Amino acid sequence: MIKGSQAKSIMVWLLLSAICLPLAGCWDQRELQNRHMVLAAAIDVVDGDVKESETFVEAHGGRNFRLSVQLLDIEPQEGEQGEGKERTYVISGVGRLFFEIMRDMFGQLGRPISWEHIQAIVISQAAVDYGGIDQLLDWFSRDAEMRWRIRLYITPGEAKPIIEYQPPGGEPNGLFLTGISRNYIKNPHIGSVQTELGYASGRIDNKIPIPIPKIELSGDIIKVGGIGIVKNGQVVGYLDEYETLGAKFIMGSEKSAIITTACKDHPDRVFALELYQHDTTLEPHVSGDNIYYTLDITVYGSIGEMQTCPEPNDHNLIDAEFLEKMEQQFAEEVQKTVVHAYERHQTLKVDSLGMGKKLQNKYPKKWIEIKDRWNEEVFPHVPLIVSVNVSIRHTADRK
Structure with missing residues (x-):
C-alpha cells in the first residue's frame, strides 16, 4: 500500500516528466x-x-x-x-x-x-x-x-x-x-x-x-x-610570396617550406630543400635605451630536388663535406629570406610579426614607455640578429 508521502513523490516525478517532454529534442529545429x-x-x-x-x-x-x-x-x-x-x-x-x-x-x-x-x-x-x-x-x-x-x-x-x-x-x-x-x-x-x-x-x-x-x-x-x-x-x-615566407619563419608558423639555393659552381642550376621540422626562438633584449632581437632558427629537412649540373659527380650527397656545404648554403638562404621580410616590415613601419608583444611580455615597463611610438618611430630602427642552422636528415639519393 502506497503511503501519502510516497504518492506525493510519485506525483511530483510524473509532473516533472510531463513538463520535460515538450523540451526534448530540437524544439526550434x-x-x-x-x-x-x-x-x-x-x-x-x-x-x-x-x-x-x-x-x-x-x-x-x-x-x-x-x-x-x-x-x-x-x-x-x-x-x-x-x-x-x-x-x-x-x-x-x-x-x-x-x-x-x-x-x-x-x-x-x-x-x-x-x-x-x-x-x-x-x-x-x-x-x-x-x-x-x-x-x-x-x-x-x-x-x-x-x-x-x-x-x-x-x-x-x-x-x-x-x-x-x-x-x-x-x-x-x-x-x-x-x-x-x-x-x-x-x-x-x-x-x-x-x-x-x-x-x-x-x-x-x-x-x-x-x-x-x-x-x-x-x-x-x-x-x-x-x-x-x-x-x-x-x-x-x-x-609578396618571398616576404610572406620570411615572415612565417620569424613568427615560427612555417610548417613545410621549400627552400632553394643556387649551385655555387653552376649558378643557373638550383637545389631545393623540403622543411619538415623547425625550432624558432625569437627573443627581445633591452640594454639601456637600446632594443634588439635575436632570432635562432634550426631547420630539419630533406633534399627535394636537384637540377642536374654539368659535372654531377661533383655533387655527391653521400660526401659529408659536400653535404655540409649544402647545409650552409640553405642556412644562408633562410637568413636572407628572414632579413628581407623583416626589413620590408620596417619600411612599411608596421609590426604584424608580434614582436611588440614579445617585448611587452618580457619588458613591460619598457613597453609602457615606447608603445605609443612603437610602429612609427621605434620598430623601424630595431636590429634583428639572425642565426640559422640547417640539418639535412634525408637525401633521397637514388644511387
Missing part, C-alpha cells in the same frame, strides 16, 4: 531545405550604377558598400532515402550598414538566411581604404551567428566576382576558399591560421596591425599568395 546558408561574403565599395533589387530607402542615407553573399540552397529529393540537391548563387545588397543590408536581402528570398556556416569573407582594398577594417568587420564580430574561424581575404580588385567563381572541382565556392586557406601548411606563400576573424578582431581591439591573405581572380583562375597589411584601419602595403 529548422530543416536544411527551409533555410539559405551563407557560405561566403564579399565586401565592395559601391562604384557605378546600382540595381533596383540591391538598394532600399535608408533613413540616414548613403549607398557606401555592396555586401554580396553566396547562398547554399538544398532542394529535397523525393523519397525517404533521397539526398538533397545542392546549388549555390550570389545575391547583393547596397547600403551603409551591413546589418541593415542583410535584413533587406530577405526581400529577395523566400526563406531566411543562416550565417552559422559561413566559411570566408573577401574584402576589396577599396572597401578597406574607404571605410576602415574596423567598421567592415564590426557587425561580423558582434553577430551571434558568426564564428571566429571565418577565413579573411583581401583583394586589390573587386571582391564579388571572387565568390561568384565556380571552382573546377564543383564544390561550393565558400568551401573552396576555406580549403585554400588550409593549404598554408604546404604552401609557404599563404598566410597562416592567425589571419582569421577572431585574430583580426583581437588585433583591432588592441590596435595591432593585421595581416590578411591576398586573393586575386585572373581570368578563370583564383590564386591566393602574399599578404595584405592593414594598419590603423588602412592597407599600407602587401608582402
Whole structure:
C-alpha cells in the first residue's frame, strides 16, 4: 500500500516528466531545405550604377558598400532515402550598414538566411581604404551567428566576382576558399591560421596591425599568395610570396617550406630543400635605451630536388663535406629570406610579426614607455640578429 508521502513523490516525478517532454529534442529545429546558408561574403565599395533589387530607402542615407553573399540552397529529393540537391548563387545588397543590408536581402528570398556556416569573407582594398577594417568587420564580430574561424581575404580588385567563381572541382565556392586557406601548411606563400576573424578582431581591439591573405581572380583562375597589411584601419602595403615566407619563419608558423639555393659552381642550376621540422626562438633584449632581437632558427629537412649540373659527380650527397656545404648554403638562404621580410616590415613601419608583444611580455615597463611610438618611430630602427642552422636528415639519393 502506497503511503501519502510516497504518492506525493510519485506525483511530483510524473509532473516533472510531463513538463520535460515538450523540451526534448530540437524544439526550434529548422530543416536544411527551409533555410539559405551563407557560405561566403564579399565586401565592395559601391562604384557605378546600382540595381533596383540591391538598394532600399535608408533613413540616414548613403549607398557606401555592396555586401554580396553566396547562398547554399538544398532542394529535397523525393523519397525517404533521397539526398538533397545542392546549388549555390550570389545575391547583393547596397547600403551603409551591413546589418541593415542583410535584413533587406530577405526581400529577395523566400526563406531566411543562416550565417552559422559561413566559411570566408573577401574584402576589396577599396572597401578597406574607404571605410576602415574596423567598421567592415564590426557587425561580423558582434553577430551571434558568426564564428571566429571565418577565413579573411583581401583583394586589390573587386571582391564579388571572387565568390561568384565556380571552382573546377564543383564544390561550393565558400568551401573552396576555406580549403585554400588550409593549404598554408604546404604552401609557404599563404598566410597562416592567425589571419582569421577572431585574430583580426583581437588585433583591432588592441590596435595591432593585421595581416590578411591576398586573393586575386585572373581570368578563370583564383590564386591566393602574399599578404595584405592593414594598419590603423588602412592597407599600407602587401608582402609578396618571398616576404610572406620570411615572415612565417620569424613568427615560427612555417610548417613545410621549400627552400632553394643556387649551385655555387653552376649558378643557373638550383637545389631545393623540403622543411619538415623547425625550432624558432625569437627573443627581445633591452640594454639601456637600446632594443634588439635575436632570432635562432634550426631547420630539419630533406633534399627535394636537384637540377642536374654539368659535372654531377661533383655533387655527391653521400660526401659529408659536400653535404655540409649544402647545409650552409640553405642556412644562408633562410637568413636572407628572414632579413628581407623583416626589413620590408620596417619600411612599411608596421609590426604584424608580434614582436611588440614579445617585448611587452618580457619588458613591460619598457613597453609602457615606447608603445605609443612603437610602429612609427621605434620598430623601424630595431636590429634583428639572425642565426640559422640547417640539418639535412634525408637525401633521397637514388644511387
